[in-house]
Structures are given as structure tokens and as C-alpha cells.
Amino acid sequence: MRQLHRFIFLLLIIISVTTLLFFLKSNEFIRDIDVNIIERYLVDNQPVDNFTRCLLDMNEALNALSIPWFLTHGSALMYWRSKNFISDDMDIGVFYEDLRASNLNEKDFLTIMEKKFHFQLSHSYGQIDHGQEWTFSCPKSQINIDIFVFYPYNETNSSFAYWAASYNGLCNDMIYEKCRWTFSKFNLTTFEMYERKFHIVPIEFIIERYGNDYMIPKKYDYFESLKILPNLIMEYKNQTKSVISEKKSKSPAIKLRKEKR
Secondary structure (H helix, E strand, C coil), rough: EEEEEEHHHHHHHCCCCCCHHHHHCCHHHHHHHCHHHHHHHHHHHCCCCCHHHHHHHHHHHHHHHHHHHHHHEHHHHHHHCCCCCCCEEEEEEHHHHHHHCCCHHHHHHHHHHCCCCCCCEEEEEECEEEEEEEEECCCCCCCEEEEEEEEEECCCCCCCEEEEEEEEHHHEEEEECCEEEEEECCEEEEEEEECCEEECHHHHHHHHHHHCCCCCCCCCCHHHHHCCCEEEECCCCCCHHHHHHHHHHHHHHHHHHHHHH
């Protein structure tokens, strides 16, 4: 009798597992999820949040297009601060030389991103050869992810090596109708996640961008950040406004505001 009970118990387990596997294979939503991610989640018991899911999807797309990329700005800040990417959106960077080497024009790039990888374009600013910024909506999480193109900064007598653009707000008052931000030369570093290697800007980049106290969370919106973050090229259409802005950036009031950001 005991053996019979044991047999029935094992049979029920086999039936349950078989039913679960059938459900996973037949359910369209589950089938769309990366099976490897599910396996790693079950084995490692590490939940995949929407921001990480978005990053993994972008990694798959850009790697397939042979476009090297790296985490930057707010997403890099969150990683160095707390080893996650949870924020308002995602920020990644691409060097202009790498984008040009892919031999993709913008139309082909956007078409492939949408049709093959299901990234929906939300905004496109600038041109590929000057100040390009794209905002996509990730396919499953619907989280926005910004791609900033980093260009060589070739101005003489400058210690900066790169520049990238952002738009709207006071940027509309600039001569190119965009804000150009400069960055010192940096070497990308790497980290591993889910058996994949990712590139990210180094701590030195974060300190230059957000200050030595980058570990302390601060609240400000995008338009406030345009007046707070350093290394904005003051190239206003109205030169008087440029002089005023430079004076304000050196004033105690702005320094105090930077501490509260």
C-alpha cells in the first residue's frame, strides 16, 4: 500500500510538470520572453526588472547591428550608485565613429529597430553627423531609452575630448538650437550581467558630470538640470544672455542649488 501511494505521488508530480511545460510552450506571452532569462531567474532567483529587461533587449538589437554602445548619464549613475538601473528612463551612448562604421543611414537604422526588434521611436533630434539623439520605447516594458551620440570635440586649447547634445528648454536659445555638453577623455569599463558583458562610462565620468557626492540622490527635473549640470557650451544666439549665464554659473546661489539637486 505504501508503494502504491508513492507511485501515485510520483505520477502526480510528472503530470504537473508536463502540464506546466505545455503551458509555457503554448502561451504566447511566455513564449515571447527570453527563455534564457527565465532559466536564470529560476536558478539564481534574481528578478529581472523592466529597466534591466529593456537594457537586455537593446543589447540584443545593437549587437546584431554591430554597433558598440555603453551606459551613460543617469543609467550609469544608478549603476555606480546602487548597482541597478531603476530611474525615470534609460540612457546609453554610442561613439560617432562606431555609428558611422556600421554603414547604416538613419532610415535603415530606425526601420530595423522597429520592424525586427520592436523598438518604437518616440523622438529623434539632430542629425547623425551633428547632435543626434534618439528616444525609443522598449518593446515589452514600454520604458523610454535615450541614445546619445558622442562626437569628437576638436576645439583647440580645450581639455575636453567629446561632446553630446540634448534638446528643448534653454537649448532652443543656442546657436544650433541644441545644448552641447563637453566631456573629458574617458576609457570605458565593463561589468557582467546574465552572462553578458556590458560597457559603461567610468567613475571619473560620473564625478565630472554629477560631482563627488554622486552617491547622494538629488531631485531635479530635466529642465532644471540644464541650469545645474557642468560643461555646457555657452553658445547662445544672444551673446548677452551667454555672458549672464556664465556669471550665474560662478555665483554662490548656483553653487548652493547644485548642492540641493
